[in-house]
Amino acid sequence: MKIFVTYLAAFVVWLLLTWSLDPQxxxxxxxxxxxxxxxxRDILVELPPSRPFHPKRYIWFLYYIPVFFWHMLRANLDVAxxxxxxxxxxxxxxxxxxxxxxxxxxxxxxxxxxxxxPGTLTVDVVGDFLYVHWINVSTHDPEExxxxxxxxxxxxxxxxxx
Amino acid sequence: xxxxxxxxxxxxxxxxxxxCIGLVRLxxxxxxxxxxxxxxxxxxxMILIGVAFYTGLDAIGVKAIICAVFILxxxxxxxxxxxxxxxxSGVPLWEGSVGDKYREDKEGGEVHEEA
Numbered sequence: 001m002k003i004f005v006t007y008l009a010a011f012v013v014w015l016l017l018t019w020s021l022d023p024q025x026x027x028x029x030x031x032x033x034x035x036x037x038x039x040x041r042d043i044l045v046e047l048p049p050s051r052p053f054h055p056k057r058y059i060w061f062l063y064y065i066p067v068f069f070w071h072m073l074r075a076n077l078d079v080a081x082x083x084x085x086x087x088x089x090x091x092x093x094x095x096x097x098x099x100x101x102x103x104x105x106x107x108x109x110x111x112x113x114x115x116x117x118p119g120t121l122t123v124d125v126v127g128d129f130l131y132v133h134w135i136n137v138s139t140h141d142p143e144e145x146x147x148x149x150x151x152x153x154x155x156x157x158x159x160x161x162x
Numbered sequence: 163x164x165x166x167x168x169x170x171x172x173x174x175x176x177x178x179x180x181x182c183i184g185l186v187r188l189x190x191x192x193x194x195x196x197x198x199x200x201x202x203x204x205x206x207x208m209i210l211i212g213v214a215f216y217t218g219l220d221a222i223g224v225k226a227i228i229c230a231v232f233i234l235x236x237x238x239x240x241x242x243x244x245x246x247x248x249x250x251s252g253v254p255l256w257e258g259s260v261g262d263k264y265r266e267d268k269e270g271g272e273v274h275e276e277a
Contacts, residue, residue, distance in 0.1 A: 016228055019221035075200045076177055083184040083197060092193055092256060096263040108239075115238035116203060121196050122238075123245045123264055131264040133192045133245060140261075 002044050007037045060159040067156065071117040078118045082135065093137040094123060097130050097146040099154060106161035113153045120149055167216030174208030177201045190256040191248050199241040206233055 014029035015021075037044075082090060101107050111122040111130060119135040132149055139145060184197025210230040214223040255262055 013228065016224050019224055072200070072204055076180070076204045079184055079197050079200050080177075080180040083180060083187050088187055088189075090188070090193060091260055092190075093260040094192075094255070094262045094264040111242060112235070112238040115199060115241055116234075119196070121192065121199065121245060122242050123192075123249060124242075133196070135193060135196050137260045 003037060003041065006040070006044055007033050010036050057160050060156055064153075064156045064160060068113060068116070068153075071113075071152065075116060075118040089136075091136050091138075092133065094131055094133050095137060095145050095149075096142065097132055097150050098128050098142075099130055099150055100128075101154060101157060101162065103161055106157045109157055109161065110150070110153055113157070114149060117152065163218065164216050167212045167214070170208050170212030170215060174205045174212060177205030177208065179205075181205060190259075191253055192245055192255060195241045195245055199237055203233060203237040206230075 010033035011029055014033055015026070018025045018029065082088060099107065099110060101110055107125055107130075111125055114120050114122050114130070114132060121133040121135075123131045123133050125131075130150070134145075134149070139148070178201065181197050181201030184201065185194050188194045188197055207230040210226040210233070213226040214230075217223045217226075249264060
């Protein structure tokens with residue numbers, strides 16, 4: 001099942017990239033999609049354990065996109081403020097936060113979301129813990145740090161991927 | 163439509179510029195990665211989406227949108243690999259930093275042993 005989904009996705013990306021329905025292009029695409037699916041068979045993303053095609057997942061994902069872009073825009077204005085300010089106001093440090101997400105794919109998406117949002121950059125993921133470089137450490141309380149850094153996306157990603 | 167595209171491209175270039183200023187002004191590799199990743203990802207995505215608006219939904223526009231999605235997925239992953247790699251090969255944090263949990267935990271080694 002997951003192999004079929006990957007194959008289909010690879011083929012659709014090929015069609016979009018070539019943007020033509022010429023039989024030669026389509027045949028080449030079928031072959032290339034098969035090859036790339038075969039080469040990545042060991043690292044394919046597993047489908048969610050229960051109800052992988054439930055519409056609720058996709059609705060939550062649609063909600064995730066604007067939330068993500070809003071935080072990303074804020075992140076950029078934040079960086080712009082810090083680098084243009086004459087004194088470069090930063091208080092960096094690496095903090096450790098805990099996540100409730102269990103699947104690899106949701107942890108990956110959480111780490112990527114954290115990296116693109118204001119002032120934080122994921123350095124490593126070990127088990128349930130994320131090590132996050134924070135450009136302006138505002139509190140030393142781990143609970144509070146987890147609330148600020150992780151919970152923005154954790155709830156949405158839980159609905160989408162778990 | 164092409165006006166929207168030009169505006170997006172201009173704003174994207176400005177964000178890319180902020181990212182480059184950050185690369186020069188911030189003190190250590192981790193802070194620089196922050197600036198480089200965030201600004202360059204959004205800036206470049208805006209340039210690509212601007213191209214898509216400018217040309218419309220043809221071969222070039224669709225390629226630009228696919229590139230934007232790829233950058234959104236790969237750029238934070240690359241930053242993550244760079245930060246982890248530098249920490250593991252001993253690049254120190256800036257002396258003004260307020261703590262390094264990652265070093266205290268021996269790069270996650272202790273958690274690994276617990277688990």
